Amino acid sequence: MKLKIQKNLTILKNQKSIENPKNQDHKMKPYLQVATRLFHFYYDGFTSMSSWGKRVWVIIIIKLFIIFLILKVFFFPDFLKKDYDTDEQRGEYVLDQLTKSSESHD
């Protein structure tokens, strides 16, 4: 009976060492070790975040969604890139605009 319990404990220990990424590190290539540690650093940081942190992240995500997927796409196209294909055309257009603007009061 004692032997059986000891055997089970050894199995459990081995299982834990496989699950624990820190124990896996020595088997990984160095860059993978760094990547895994980084992942866990951020993962642990986000999962154990305080309530204000979570609230602020919700605001960040909503804000970035509004800025990049609504405002940028629908309201703020790059005026020159939208209407002209090449830099040469854009340059000609601006040159026209500048010289036209100054002509009006000559």
Add this chain to the structure above:
Amino acid sequence: MIDNVDLALVDWSRAQFALTAIYHWIFVPLTLGLSFMIAIMETIYVRSGNEEWKRLTRFWMTLFGINFAIGIATGIILEFEFGTNWSNYSWFVGDIFGAPLAIEGILAFFLESTFIAVMFFGWNKVGKKFHLTSSWLVAIGASLSALWILVANAWMQNPVGMTFNPETARNEMTDFWAVLLNPVAIDKFLHTVSSGFLLASLFVLGVSSWFLLKKREEWLAKKSMLIAGIFGLFSSLVVAFTGDTSARTLAEVQPVKFAAFEAHYAGKQNAGLVAFGVLKNPDNQSDPLKIKDFLFKIEIPGFLSVMTGGNKDAFVPGIKDHVYGLPESAILAVAEKMKRGSVAMDLLNEYKEAKKQDDQAQAETIRKKFQDKNFIDEYFRYFGYAFLENPEDVVPNVPVAFYSFHLMVMLGFLFILICSIALYLVLKGTIAKNRWFLWIALFSIPLAYIASESGWIQAEMGRQPWIIQDLMPVSAAVSQISPGAVITTFILFAILFTALLIAEVSIMIRQIKTGPKH
């Protein structure tokens, strides 16, 4: 000013940019200053090993985090506006604006994704010294990030280190160091960043005062006030010194703006510095300059002459002198500058015609002329004047420039006093008993924001009509888009930013009320 430009479009585009910039600037100065104070507090914790300093650091770090997170990406909208509303300008400035902004973007990305993460997620996971290094790098990185934006802005106030290429219709950077070490950039960086430090010091003083008024967290509040008092006093003195050097630089590179700050219309010797004054409406409505005299003023005699010329007999030219010229002081009249600007503009038209006729030889000759130093100094530097209709168009809104400038300066001196008193009372050990001062310190928080925003208002309104000093007025910089589209996005921004501000203030107040964790 320019007939074929829709003034509603120009005004709404300006209003939208102003709204975005003002809101964006609510978040920036606190980030700049609080990051340094947190790094100082954490340094004390690491050196002393006292866990109370860690608790104090983490409390201010929470408020820093809220401000940083809510403010993040609000500045990117300004870049959207450049591409959509100000496309002529964006194209005309070429890589001069693009390069600093790209450096800022890369810096901000690395800063935000790495060291800020260590600051917030790294407690008890990385070594104390590594964590402290990250906190310092966040502080230094935030100021370096601001440097590039301010370099780009300074170039608009004093364009240097470039030549105009008519082939691409863009300015091309010829001297990176001239752009980076532009005297306006150095003054602007030091003044703006130190003003951010001062604002954050007043924020820490104000919040700490609230704790003392509520008789809570006395140790934390007093220690915070000690750090903020020292940091704030030092910063306020730097702000005053750099404000003075900025004004001297302005008197040389943006003399009309400088004269507008003082509502100094007629040049004179022994010119006084107006400490405080109230302007009245012009006596003569038909006067094209619409000169506004003082209803009353408190003046420091001779000080403006001493500031600009080194002695009280120095002549300080006024707005009138800059508009109508003053040969004895080698000040060109705007009418003459308009003629010279038109010579550069005519040459640009000739270039356009030569390209149309496929006359490559003529086009190449003109292109080279735009790189000729004499032509640049005599004609191209006045290029923007070709867009003006009347010489008086170079005068900004004097009351806005005057009041915003004087409000900023008066509050700046008040803050020196507040920081000095705070430091004195903390060192004397009687800060908690002086409740009158605690209330003043608390109410200095909104005053700090008003002063900070006033600084930008005077800088940007004071340089009107120019978007790039002497080279491009705002009316030539706008895109030909519908004013309706600009009004729509103006309203959208007003809603979005107001929501963000409400979120920031409410989350911050809740965290302050919760206090530091035990």
